[in-house]
Amino acid sequence: MNKLNKLNPFGLFLSLAVLITLILGAIGLYIYRKTGAYSLDLSRPGYQKIHKNIKYAPDSERLKINKEGVVDQALMDQVEVYFEHYIEQINNEAFAERSISDQALGLDLE
Amino acid sequence: MRRWLAGLAIIVLATGMFYSRLARATDYLITEALISKVSTNCSQVKVRLKQVQVNDALTRVNQGQFFESTANNLMTPLNVRLVANNYNPIELLSLNKEYDKHLTTFRQQYMTYEEALIDLIQQDCRHQPAQFYDKLQAVRSLRQQLQLTNQSLNQLIQQYFTKAKQLYEQAQ
Numbered sequence: 355m356n357k358l359n360k361l362n363p364f365g366l367f368l369s370l371a372v373l374i375t376l377i378l379g380a381i382g383l384y385i386y387r388k389t390g391a392y393s394l395d396l397s398r399p400g401y402q403k404i405h406k407n408i409k410y411a412p413d414s415e416r417l418k419i420n421k422e423g424v425v426d427q428a429l430m431d432q433v434e435v436y437f438e439h440y441i442e443q444i445n446n447e448a449f450a451e452r453s454i455s456d457q458a459l460g461l462d463l464e
Numbered sequence: 465m466r467r468w469l470a471g472l473a474i475i476v477l478a479t480g481m482f483y484s485r486l487a488r489a490t491d492y493l494i495t496e497a498l499i500s501k502v503s504t505n506c507s508q509v510k511v512r513l514k515q516v517q518v519n520d521a522l523t524r525v526n527q528g529q530f531f532e533s534t535a536n537n538l539m540t541p542l543n544v545r546l547v548a549n550n551y552n553p554i555e556l557l558s559l560n561k562e563y564d565k566h567l568t569t570f571r572q573q574y575m576t577y578e579e580a581l582i583d584l585i586q587q588d589c590r591h592q593p594a595q596f597y598d599k600l601q602a603v604r605s606l607r608q609q610l611q612l613t614n615q616s617l618n619q620l621i622q623q624y625f626t627k628a629k630q631l632y633e634q635a636q
Contacts, residue, residue, distance in 0.1 A: 390575045394525055400514075404522045409529065418537040425549040430632050433542060437625040440534045446618050448523045449577075449611040453516050454604055459509045461501050 409443070494597055502593035513585050517578070524574050527614060531567055534621055539563065542628060551635065555627050563620045570613045577606040 386392055396405050417436045423429065456462045502509065539560045546553045580603045589596035 390571055393521065393571075393574055393578055394528065396521060396525060401518060401521055404518055407522055409526045416533055416537055419541040419545065421541040421544045422548070423545060425546060425551065425632065429545070430629065433538070433625070433628060436538055437534075437621065440530055440538065441618070441621060441625075444527065444530050444534075444618050444621070445523065446615055448527055448614050449520065449607050451604055451608050451611065453519075454513070454600070454607060456498075459512050459600075460505050461498065461509065463495075463497055463501065 494594060498597065499593045502597055503590050506589040506593075506596075509589060510585060513581065517581055517585065520578070520581070524578075528571070531570065531617055535560070535563060535567065539624060546628075546631070551631060553628075553631060556624060556631065559620060559624045559627060563617065563624065566613055566617050566620060570610070570617060573606065573610045573613055577603070577610050580606050 386395075392398070396402070396408065417439055419429075419433060419436065452458060539556075543553055543556055543560060546556070580599070584596070584599045584603050587596045587599055
């Protein structure tokens, strides 16, 4: 206890601040990895060049069905247009195996 | 009797292990020529895998965004509106639930796939080509699962839309 009293209070404060920062940083990194947020983070090194290819639309510009109102033919027509809009943009061939096939990697033996 | 049973258990275990190894070995064929090609083309293969990794990250972001948007902006509000207008959209709710489950699976499968791909890129393919090819096969399998989930999500959106139309037409 005597030794603790002899410590410089400012030094103690700085050490504690650094320790707390390290702990919080470690928790933050753990959450970043564990939740998969890093998979969506295209600002990571090596990913910046594709950053401009993200098809981002602000929430206000996205096609939305209103929760309130009647259910009539006009709504169903709107639903059809909106669904087709989303379906068109979803790539059904995403993550196709051929991208990492032996041929694509230059490992085919023929 | 106990000795006899223990002996039998050991034989069953050994046979199981032998066949599982045999099955694994015949899943794909690693020939000497292939191992040599992996080792020779190591840097080229790694460059290609890194390109795939970057392109996949972009695909994940874009696909995920459309999948989330479809659920939040189309399915959920339509369900609410149908219920408020005294429709009984049980099938739509169940499809929506199924869709949410697939979406969670999609996120998890992508994380597992990306980790395996990073691990593969870090593997030494020049000096350990066989291990590299083993890992490549595992990554291919994870990628295939991811593609199937991606396709299931697309199908579920189309099913949801068809059912919504049917529900409205039946009520008329």
